[in-house]
Amino acid sequence: MTGELRRIDMTVNGRARAIDVLPHHTLLEVLRDDLGLTGTKECCLVGECGACTVLVDDVSVDSCLMLGVEADGASITTVEGLAFGERLHPLQQAFLDTGAAQCGFCIPGQLVSAAALLAETPHPTRAEIEEGLAGNLCRCGGYEQIIEAVAAAAAAGDHPGRAASTGHAGVPAVGDRASTPDAELAPQ
Numbered sequence: 257m258t259g260e261l262r263r264i265d266m267t268v269n270g271r272a273r274a275i276d277v278l279p280h281h282t283l284l285e286v287l288r289d290d291l292g293l294t295g296t297k298e299c300c301l302v303g304e305c306g307a308c309t310v311l312v313d314d315v316s317v318d319s320c321l322m323l324g325v326e327a328d329g330a331s332i333t334t335v336e337g338l339a340f341g342e343r344l345h346p347l348q349q350a351f352l353d354t355g356a357a358q359c360g361f362c363i364p365g366q367l368v369s370a371a372a373l374l375a376e377t378p379h380p381t382r383a384e385i386e387e388g389l390a391g392n393l394c395r396c397g398g399y400e401q402i403i404e405a406v407a408a409a410a411a412a413g414d415h416p417g418r419a420a421s422t423g424h425a426g427v428p429a430v431g432d433r434a435s436t437p438d439a440e441l442a443p444q
């Protein structure tokens with residue numbers, strides 16, 4: 257029994273999207289399967305690994321634990337929405353610079369959680385970084401480099417504030433990206 261399709265309206269990475277979704281499908285399924293935004297990763301599906309982290313109205317959420325229909329009317333930011341074209345988000349650049357990405361599977365979730373952390377706490381202590389990323393597991397064990405990357409991005413002071421609504425330094429606000437296909441924003 258799958259139920260009837262339900263129309264939901266979301267803003268995803270600055271683009272208004274009207275999508276017909278199955279009522280039992282998670283936000284993760286909607287993003288990956290209906291919108292093709294596969295940067296958000298599917299892993300444990302029970303809220304333990306953080307690979308599926310996205311921002312819902314600027315709050316980090318495990319998208320595997322939220323139904324798509326619950327996101328009706330919300331503004332969603334996925335990892336594809338962090339960069340603008342080939343211009344990386346400062347956190348993405350810091351992750352590259354510190355070698356934080358090993359297999360890379362956890363990195364989209366780590367980046368989104370880190371973006372949420374820096375939006376709330378622009379200059380976090382190490383303990384605050386650890387707490388902010390506590391919900392994101394890295395099977396490669398690259399925690400030191402990930403923490404180093406977040407600290408470096410914070411120290412550079414070039415982080416976005418509210419990524420979903422304001423854009424970040426030198427990068428147009430998300431609203432300016434509304435006509436840009438997601439695939440052109442930051443292919444993952």
Ligand code: FES
Pocket residue numbers: 297298299300301302303304305306307308309318319320321
């Ligand atoms: S896939 Fe959602 S928390 Fe692991």
Ligand code: FES
Pocket residue numbers: 356357358359360361362363393394395396397398
């Ligand atoms: S880089 Fe491989 S799981 Fe984190």
